[in-house]
Amino acid sequence: MSSDFSAQNFSRHLPMVLVGFSLVCFLTALFFNTDQGDERIISFDAQAYGDQGQGKAFEVESKNQVFLVTMERDVSGLAIDRGWVDVDVQIQSANAQTLFGYAINFFREYRENTDGDTYLYEQSEETVKITMPYSGTFRIHMFAQSNQIGDTAPITVRMQPKVASSMPFFLVGIIAIVAGIALGFINIKMNAQRRYRY
Numbered sequence: 001m002s003s004d005f006s007a008q009n010f011s012r013h014l015p016m017v018l019v020g021f022s023l024v025c026f027l028t029a030l031f032f033n034t035d036q037g038d039e040r041i042i043s044f045d046a047q048a049y050g051d052q053g054q055g056k057a058f059e060v061e062s063k064n065q066v067f068l069v070t071m072e073r074d075v076s077g078l079a080i081d082r083g084w085v086d087v088d089v090q091i092q093s094a095n096a097q098t099l100f101g102y103a104i105n106f107f108r109e110y111r112e113n114t115d116g117d118t119y120l121y122e123q124s125e126e127t128v129k130i131t132m133p134y135s136g137t138f139r140i141h142m143f144a145q146s147n148q149i150g151d152t153a154p155i156t157v158r159m160q161p162k163v164a165s166s167m168p169f170f171l172v173g174i175i176a177i178v179a180g181i182a183l184g185f186i187n188i189k190m191n192a193q194r195r196y197r198y
Contacts (some may be wrong), residue, residue: 012187017043025173028168038062040159044142045152055092055139058159060132066162067132072125073106074153080120083148087155091129091130099138100130131165194197 042056073085085106086135090098111121133137140157 010089015180015184015187018176018183020128022173022180024038025176026171027175027187029169031165032162032169034064034163035049035160036163037161040052040067040157040163042140042159044155044156044157055141056157057137057139059137062134063134064164065132065135066165068127068129068160069159070125070160072103072156072158075106075108075122075124077142077153078106078108078148079149080196083108083146083151085144085146085148085151087142087144090143092139092141095136099133129162129165129167131171 002109040058042058044056063085071087071089073087075083075085075168078084087104087106089104094097106123108120108122112118112120123169141159144155
């Protein structure tokens with residue numbers, strides 16, 4: 001009898017425990033996503049887009065340091081619905097080993113909202129989060145292609161150090177809160193069935 005009572009108490013309180021745990025995870029993720037240290041700003045002019053030599057260097061102070069990397073480019077000079085700039089970004093170690101690589105597309109185009117109204121959409125920046133595996137000097141290389149002659153706007157790279165990676169805690173928090181809510185509904189349904197039975 002006491003074991004059944006203990007099991008019922010556990011199942012009744014487990015949803016609240018999971019929801020509380022999820023809140024702790026979300027707060028931890030929020031703290032880990034705060035800025036730590038000075039932002040690094042690296043600019044690539046049009047002539048440096050295809051530079052496959054030295055690239056641009058930046059320093060990483062600690063192992064597993066997290067950066068929020070934002071790529072920005074003025075797209076006002078691109079023709080609407082026709083002009084585009086495709087950019088391949090590579091982050092390499094001192095011995096030219098590629099650690100990260102991703103692609104960005106800058107453009108302008110007309111789009112239609114749900115009401116049928118047309119508006120101008122500009123893709124002028126892209127943001128990614130990376131974790132550097134070790135400290136030292138690294139280089140960022142940029143390779144860009146454009147279909148529009150004469151558009152020579154520079155590309156700016158902003159690298160903001162973060163406290164740590166927030167994604168694991170955010171994902172665990174989502175799983176915990178979904179599980180807590182689901183178990184809470186199950187408990188409510190089971191309690192209603194017990195009351196109806198007796």
